[in-house]
Amino acid sequence: MKRILSSITDGRGFDIALVALPLAFLLLLSGLPLLYNVLMSFQEVDMFSLGTLWRPFVGFENYRELFEQPETLPILGNTAIFVTASIAGQFLIGFGLALFFWTNFPGASWLRGLFLVSWVMPGLVVGAIWNWILSGDFGVLNFLLRESGLISGNIFWRSDPNYSLWAVVMANVWLGTSFNMILLSVGLSAIPGDLYEAAELDGANAWQRFWTITLPMMRSSIGALIALGLIFTLQQFDLFAAITSGGPNNSSNVTQYWAWDMSFRQYDFAKGATISVIMIVFVMLASIVYVRSTRHEVRG
Amino acid sequence: MTPQIEFSGVNKYYGAYHALKNVELSIKKGSFTALVGPSGCGKSTLLRSLAGLESISSGTLKIAGDVMNKVPPRKRDVAMVFQSYALYPHMTVEQNLTYSLRIRGTPKAEAKKAAEEVAATTGLSHLLGRYPRELSGGQRQRVAMSRAIIRHPKAFLFDEPLSNLDAALRVHMRKEIRALHDRLGATSVYVTHDQIEAMTMADHVVVMRAGVIEQQGKPLDLYDRPVNKFVAGFIGSPAMNFLPAIGSDDGRSLVVDVGAPQSIPISINVEPGRKVIAGIRPEHISVVAADSGLMRVPVAVVESTGSMSYITTATKPELAIVETGRTDVSGGDLIGLSFAPQSVHVFDAETEERIG
Numbered sequence: 001m002k003r004i005l006s007s008i009t010d011g012r013g014f015d016i017a018l019v020a021l022p023l024a025f026l027l028l029l030s031g032l033p034l035l036y037n038v039l040m041s042f043q044e045v046d047m048f049s050l051g052t053l054w055r056p057f058v059g060f061e062n063y064r065e066l067f068e069q070p071e072t073l074p075i076l077g078n079t080a081i082f083v084t085a086s087i088a089g090q091f092l093i094g095f096g097l098a099l100f101f102w103t104n105f106p107g108a109s110w111l112r113g114l115f116l117v118s119w120v121m122p123g124l125v126v127g128a129i130w131n132w133i134l135s136g137d138f139g140v141l142n143f144l145l146r147e148s149g150l151i152s153g154n155i156f157w158r159s160d161p162n163y164s165l166w167a168v169v170m171a172n173v174w175l176g177t178s179f180n181m182i183l184l185s186v187g188l189s190a191i192p193g194d195l196y197e198a199a200e201l202d203g204a205n206a207w208q209r210f211w212t213i214t215l216p217m218m219r220s221s222i223g224a225l226i227a228l229g230l231i232f233t234l235q236q237f238d239l240f241a242a243i244t245s246g247g248p249n250n251s252s253n254v255t256q257y258w259a260w261d262m263s264f265r266q267y268d269f270a271k272g273a274t275i276s277v278i279m280i281v282f283v284m285l286a287s288i289v290y291v292r293s294t295r296h297e298v299r300g
Numbered sequence: 301m302t303p304q305i306e307f308s309g310v311n312k313y314y315g316a317y318h319a320l321k322n323v324e325l326s327i328k329k330g331s332f333t334a335l336v337g338p339s340g341c342g343k344s345t346l347l348r349s350l351a352g353l354e355s356i357s358s359g360t361l362k363i364a365g366d367v368m369n370k371v372p373p374r375k376r377d378v379a380m381v382f383q384s385y386a387l388y389p390h391m392t393v394e395q396n397l398t399y400s401l402r403i404r405g406t407p408k409a410e411a412k413k414a415a416e417e418v419a420a421t422t423g424l425s426h427l428l429g430r431y432p433r434e435l436s437g438g439q440r441q442r443v444a445m446s447r448a449i450i451r452h453p454k455a456f457l458f459d460e461p462l463s464n465l466d467a468a469l470r471v472h473m474r475k476e477i478r479a480l481h482d483r484l485g486a487t488s489v490y491v492t493h494d495q496i497e498a499m500t501m502a503d504h505v506v507v508m509r510a511g512v513i514e515q516q517g518k519p520l521d522l523y524d525r526p527v528n529k530f531v532a533g534f535i536g537s538p539a540m541n542f543l544p545a546i547g548s549d550d551g552r553s554l555v556v557d558v559g560a561p562q563s564i565p566i567s568i569n570v571e572p573g574r575k576v577i578a579g580i581r582p583e584h585i586s587v588v589a590a591d592s593g594l595m596r597v598p599v600a601v602v603e604s605t606g607s608m609s610y611i612t613t614a615t616k617p618e619l620a621i622v623e624t625g626r627t628d629v630s631g632g633d634l635i636g637l638s639f640a641p642q643s644v645h646v647f648d649a650e651t652e653e654r655i656g
Contacts, residue, residue, distance in 0.1 A: 197353050198386040202400035202451070203374045212399070216390045 034280070040273035047267060062274040071250045078165055079234075079254040082172075086236070087229040089173035091222075094180025101181070102188050112185065115178040123175065127242020130171040134158055134243070161251035164244045168252055171239050176232065180225060187221030188214070223293025230286040234279060255279050302365045304329040304487045305350065305455060310359035312345055312511075319345045321511040323359070327455075327489065327504070332481050334490045334502035337534070342511040347457055347491045352376050364454050379448035380457040383464065385440045387432040393419070393443050394428040400451050414450055422446045422480075438469050445477070449484065456481070458490040462497065474501055495535055499523070507531050529652035532579050532645055538610065540579045541619045544649065547574040554578050554646070558615040562595045567641040568656030575649035582620040584643035587611065587629060593636025602630055611635075 007013035036053075041062055043055040066072055101112045118126070133140050136156035145151045157167040191214065199209045215222075237256050240246055246253035246261060253261075255275050263272030305327040312320035320342050327333050335343040348354040349361065352373035361368045368376055379400075388396050395402075397418060398411040406414075419425045422442045432440055441461060448456055458477070462470045478501050481488050492498055498505050499519045506516040507530075515522055515531045526532035532540050545554040547570035553563050554570065556578055570576060590596055600614035609627040613619040621637070629635055646655045 192384070192386070194382050194384055194386040195388060197351075197373075198380070198382060198388070198447075199399070200353070200373045201351060201376075201378065201380050202447075203403045204399075205374060208403055212403075213388065219390070 037273045037276050038280075040270060041277045043270060045268075045270040045273075050269065058270075062270045066271055066274050071253070075250060075253045075255060075258050078250075078252065079256075082165060082169060082236075082254050083230060083233045085166075085169045086172045086176065086233045087226060089169065090176040090180045090229060091226065093173065093177045095184050097177065097181040098184035098188055101185060112181070115181060117178075118175060119178045119182075121175075123236070123238025124242050126171055126175050127239045130167070130174070130239075131158070131243060134167050134170075158244050159248055161248055164248060164252035168236075168239050168243050171243060172233065172236055175239070176229065179232075180229070183225050183228075184218070184221060187218045191217045220293050224290055227286045227290030227293065231283055231290075234283055234286075303327055303362075304331075304364055305489070306360075306362040307346075307350075308360050308362075310346075310349070310361060311357045312342075312349060312354065313357045319511050320349070320356070323511075323513055325506060325513065325516065327487065329487050330485050331504055332478065332488045332490065332502045333504045333506060334492060334498035335506045335508060336492055336495055336498040337508035337514075339493060340510075341508040343491045343493075343506075343508050344459060345511075346508070347380075347459055347489060350455075350489060351378055351380050351457055377451075377453050378455045378457055379451050379453040380459065381441075381444045381448055381461045383460045385432075385444040385461075385464075387440060387443055387447075389432050391431075392428065393424060393430055393432070393435070396432070396443055397428075397447050397450050399447070418446045418450045422449070437465055438473065441465065441473060445480065449480070454487065456486050456488040458488065458492075460492055461490075462492075463494075470497075477501065496537060499535065505535075507534055525654070526579075526645065527654050529577060529579065529647045532647070532654075536581055538582050538620050538622065540581050540645070541585075541617075542647075543578045543580075543617065543619075545576050545578040545646075547572050547576060554644070556595075558595065558597060558613075558617070558619070564594050564639075564644065565641040566644045566646060568646060570646060570655065576655060577647040577649055577652065579645035579647060580619075580639055580643060582610075582622040585619070585621045585637050585639045587621060587623060587627065588636040588638045590634040590636050593638040595637040597635060597637060599629055599631055599633045599635055602627065 004013065008017060039053075040055075042057060042059060044058045044061075045055055049055045097115070101108045134157040136142065136154050136159070139157070141157070142151070142154045146154070155163055157163045195213055195217070196209055199213050204212060234256055237260065240252065240254065240257040244252040246257045250258075256279065259272045259275040259279070261272075262268045262275060303326040305325075307323045307325040310320055310323040310325075311318070323346060325346075335346055337343050345354060349356050350363075352368065352371065356369060363376060363378065388399065391399065394412070394415050397415040398406075401411040401414060402408075415428065416425065419428055422445060424439070424442055424446060427435065427439060427443075432443065435443065441464075444461070461477070462473055465473060474497060477488075477490075480486075490498070490501060502519060504516065505519050505522055507514045507522065509530055515527045522531060522535050526535060529542065533542065543556045543558060545556040545564075548555050548563060549572045551569050551572060553565045554576065555561050555563050564578065566578075597619065598614040599611060600618065601612045603610040603612075604626060607625070609623040609625070609629075611621040611623065611627065611629060613621070619637075647653060648655055
């Protein structure tokens with residue numbers, strides 16, 4: 001008894017206790033709901049069986065039904081567009097800004113810190129701000145585009161099915177750019193300065209230095225960032241709720257919003273769970289990329 | 301023949317800080333020049349200006365006769381070995397070596413052949429596929445040098461390349477770098493804070509302090525005739541002894557004060573009463589019986605390495621003496637010191653410049 005006690009206060013027992021606590025927390029609050037969600041996607045669920053765990057098992061019936069619905073493929077397509085465009089926008093603008101601040105002009109670090117404000121803001125607030133910016137009649141974006149002669153009539157960003165998804169993409173790019181910039185700035189500052197001097201003496205111009213030193217040295221940062229970006233983008237819910245609610249007519253609907261809509265607005269919990277399971281598969285793939293890219297860090 | 305590298309009237313300012321002061325330096329083709337001095341003396345700034353990593357504020361810098369003031373580093377055709385080696389961590393040894401060739405668009409097969417040739421001469425052949433992180437310090441050092449050699453540059457610049465190696469390897473690499481220099485017939489500029497490295501490797505030594513070239517010349521000339529007290533104290537190990545002294549009435553000797561006034565002969569004329577500093581190298585003093593010799597001093601400490609004996613006196617200022625072989629002197633003894641008048645260097649007490 002005494003040995004067990006001393007092992008807990010000082011020794012392996014203590015280590016195990018430290019690991020066990022967060023692990024139990026994770027299992028209880030993430031692991032179990034996850035398994036429950038997977039289980040639910042193989043069951044027939046209605047309002048009356050919500051409170052029970054063991055409901056009639058239907059196999060892949062929910063999946064079959066889901067893919068028979070006409071909106072499924074467009075929504076999956078929307079999700080792909082949303083994820084790709086958001087990550088591309090966030091990454092490219094973020095990398096551009098990171099390189100810009102890297103030149104270290106006076107006030108660079110101060111200004112870089114200010115950029116984080118956008119990331120700190122709640123999604124719903126960002127959504128509200130973009131609602132004003134995107135507004136068809138009096139929005140600033142339309143004003144700018146009109147005045148610069150790019151468009152002749154107003155674009156109704158949120159209610160035009162051709163633009164509604166892009167309205168959310170714009171807001172999401174704005175929201176995620178600063179996070180990308182900060183992570184890439186960290187990656188950039190970790191590259192030793194004398195590598196650039198050596199490359200310069202070896203005859204490389206700025207463009208060649210970027211391609212042969214900066215990019216390869218940033219490989220792990222970029223891999224991790226894109227994997228994280230995929231996860232964050234698939235989690236983006238607030239902006240859809242605030243800006244388009246997935247409409248009009250599902251033109252801006254994506255899986256994460258659709259799953260919520262299925263479960264909690266149409267009370268089809270089985271379908272909602274089924275959509276979630278499909279998403280889990282994609283997030284898992286992204287996580288593997290993330291873990292692998294952080295493991296292969298090249299330093300020194 | 302035009303010098304390979306020529307600094308004339310070069311100044312460098314960092315804001316108000318004057319880092320290089322009117323530097324005049326000309327380096328012959330095929331020579332090995334060492335820039336030496338304490339940290340912050342401007343030797344690295346001078347080297348980096350030569351490479352183009354720093355711009356010069358005024359004056360002219362010529363490489364092989366062409367003015368280089370505004371030419372970017374990549375067009376100067378000089379290669380540099382960095383203190384940290386600055387190997388590209390994401391490239392194999394072979395890719396590190398061929399980087400400059402690939403940047404210039406040399407065909408792959410040709411670059412590979414060049415890498416193999418250079419690697420064979422520097423003993424890296426079996427390491428071409430490795431990454432820098434898998435190499436030892438000495439091997440990284442060799443990769444850094446091979447990366448410079450492969451380019452056949454107009455000049456090799458070394459920025460304290462041996463300071464990250466252990467003592468034994470440093471002595472070995474010293475010879476290796478010098479041998480390489482001779483074989484390639486290259487022009488090398490070597491920055492170091494270690495005067496022994498400078499003395500043993502270079503055929504032209506430049507001593508710097510606070511942005512100023514104090515003296516330059518052949519290593520042994522600097523040792524034999526230092527122009528001021530700073531160079532005298534910097535070159536040679538252990539450092540030269542300095543004693544405050546006054547010219548005596550006969551003009552051919554000095555009165556030094558090491559506890560009690562004693563008279564020492566010198567080989568030059570010093571006006572009677574002039575305040576000077578007498579400098580004597582530890583290795584030029586020999587120990588004799590207490591009642592003979594030119595000075596009589598008590599011993600504080602004796603350190604022996606077997607081949608050499610280092611004696612420190614209990615005087616103020618204390619004197620260092622180096623005796624070859626072993627000595628029977630021990631702490632507390634009274635000994636006599638003897639030295640040739642020619643081995644006494646005399647510096648003005650005010651300006652610290654050499655007299656005679």
